Amino acid sequence: MIVVMKLPKVYEAGQYESDIYALWEKSGAFTADPHSTKEHFSISMPPPNETGTLHIGHALFVTLQDILARNARAKGKDVLWLPGTDHAALPVNALIEKQLTDEGTNKHEIGREAFLERTRAFVGNSRDTINTQIRAMGASVDWTRSRYTLDESLNRTVNEVFVKMYNDGLIYRGNRIVNWDPNLETNVSDDEVVYKEEQGKFYTFHYGPFQIGTARPETKFGDKYVVMHPDDERYAQYNHGDQFQAEWINGPVTATVIKDESVDPAFGTGVMTITPWHDQTDFDIAERHGLDKQQIIDFHGKLLPIAKEFAGMPIHEARPKIVEKLESKGLLVSVDENYAHNVALNDRGKGVIEPQIRLQWFIDVNKPAVDWKGEKLTLKQTMQRVITDSDIEIIPKRFEKVYFHWIDNLRDWCISRQIWWGHRVPVWYRTNIDGKTETYAGLQPPTDTSEGWHDWEQDPDTLDTWFSSAMWTWSTLIDQNLAKDPSLSLEDLLEKSIDFKTYHPTTVLETGWDILFFWVARMILVTTYATGQVPFKHVYLHGLVRTENGRKMSKSSPETIIDPMEVIPEYGTDALRLALIQGMSAGNDQRVGRTKILTNRNFCNKLWNIARFIEDTIGDNPDREGAKPISAADHWIVGKLDEAQTKISNDLDKYRFSEAYDTLYHFIWDDFADWYIEASKVEPNKPLLAYLLESVLLLTHPFAPFVTETIWQTLAWEADSILASRELKDIIDHDKKSAADFTEIQAIVSETRFILKALKASGVTLYYNDAPFIWENAGTIKRLARLQDVTETEEGTGVYLTSTKHRSWLDIDARTAQAYLKELQIKQGQQAAAITQLENRLGNENYVKNAPREVVDETKQQLQDAKDLLATLEQETQRFAIMPTE
């Protein structure tokens, strides 16, 4: 193992990290124990794409979750942090299809089985990469429970839930408008559509007696309805259902007038024609009035025979030609060249979305079918109730509003996809010779073979990845062996799986706000329905990591990307982790650059050198028994440790990562290193130093696991001891009054340093008279203030300290000291101003009457202190005035 006899001067993270991780993994420190009597704590790691590589966003979530997990262990809990990977249906499918295209073939030619075979081989090769990289981040996950979204047990779960929903009438098959991507030849959910603003042309055409506007003339072949608002005065003469003849692209058509309130009279001419097959709004209008729907564009994005001479053309090619034809027929009224409109794109692959009507599987979000707290609720209502009832708390709270808004706009969820990579829809069909069709939903096809019926065939579609991801918190906890037993129901599986019983609901879900809808909301939807439990009690949403200039890191400009795998060897994982949480707050984006990582690398090095110093001071095999504070500094630092440990614990309980780290940082650097270690050089309290180092390592471990564990292993104070599986140490007894003495020493030291600095004096002696406190602490004061000496004497001249009541002065000659008069006067002015302010406050009788007593008492004390200080300052100034200037 890591045996470094003497700690080198600089901490070189790269030398230790992989060994340290191997040590942890081998020790079983991260393996959860459902039989433990300890309190259980569980997190599901959002599964990264199996073909992905670690980026800064992964680094952030690993860091946050790892801090929570390690902190929970340090506080004596049994922790399950479950890792896994996602099959990432759409991107992987698209990638394989692209490979096939490049090879001059396609998925239909090679067939479904060969396609899946090939895909499995491909993902099998790349899955290890991401897991290795997650290890590099120090993730204390339970690898023995690692899951993959296409695991057999997870597939079983997905199918069970589908069938349950089908039987409850929550899943139905219907012809609806979907977001069709002609490139990938699949539909995608509403949330996967992104809009890009483009400058286009807006055409106005004559259409019978009307003028109609459109940005998409190529969809207009089948238009035979004109729609207007019922209250539009301009068209009052036309009645709903009136018919008229109009000359159109390919000759005359008979059109019908439809009155519908969805039309905005202020837009264009207030009249439009509709294309129900290729537009959601038009589809809705057609549904309301029972109108015909006709497909104009095929599923490859080309025009159908209805377009006559334009048939077979891709839309971008057909559009100008159609306009030309209409113009030649005298039907073109005008063209607006500067029409800004939004183009719908598939978020994955950026293919242009063409709305199409297709027969798809949907989840009905408005049907009361969920048993929740004794009520029958719809999926939508359940999703709302778990938040309003505080079964789930979203951090930061403002996202609850965003969440509710999303639910208000939520339509039925289309869960079928026309790709092959994924969980296949567990539905079978068969037809008979009369063309009748039967449908069956189940894990296996029915075995009966009736006369006159063809064999059962499975639906070719697969399920939306998010449908399976939605079960992630609990499908991963189902016993994999039990899941092989077909005689068990879903309820049985849950009831008999000890991990599910122990670790669900999970304690917290930590993820980015950008997948609140995709994932978080859908986990709530599916999990409450299927298990009767919420998936997690808390949701912590982090922000995006941006570049130092505040821009989004993007693949198109690689120079803006901070690649964790590049940073780690250079600065260490801990430095990256600390940089990611410093100044980060929930739900807000943050900027991270090299300087921030560098700063935190320095912090790790600081910790390293603290350990070096302590090891040098107390020796290789130190006496660690009976550590107790003796000096004022000892009491003070134990008190500070106590404060820091308590505050960090409270902050982490509330997911205030940044504040917890800030407290830790300043405790270690300012209090422990700059004050305590310096003070301890006078007379080291060896057992206490050992205790403090151990406590500090344990306290820091969740934030910076590698450097702390490396130090601990190098110290080798205990055989086979691993920091990662140890609990925080109890704070030993300490005395507040002694601790206060040290703050008095700090005041004396600080003032002395300030004076010496201001006067550029060195080699100065501090004299005191009738001041036993200074006598007792002379050594410490001398060392910390870098004085020549601290000596008792008769009254003398020099610069008197004003920050302490213990009578003492610096032996500085009058002429040099004269320069300090200015500083004294400034201080005097400040105190006078403070006194005025405090007196005004206390003079306000409403303040004294209304403010809490402790606040008022505090103010009184402040006033008294300020007055005392001012008196001292005045006395000093006075003395300076009469001091001979030589």
Place this chain on the structure above:
RNA sequence: GGGUGAUUAGCUCAGUUGGCUAGAGCAUCUCGUUUACACCGAGAGGGUCGGGGGUUCGAAUCCCUCAUCACCCACCA
């Protein structure tokens, strides 16, 4: 069109239910190699908390309003 967030030191940001003379890191300036660390130490300067109004004994914090920036949702033929 609807909504959310941000605006605090030169830069990047904290600031929990209103309550110390508003904080940190980086940067700047001065001094310093003192046997843990120059990936260091000591000290300093720097903010009317975006503008305006209100509530309150008291506001960076709560309310109203305006401005600028960012983002989310919906999507218009």
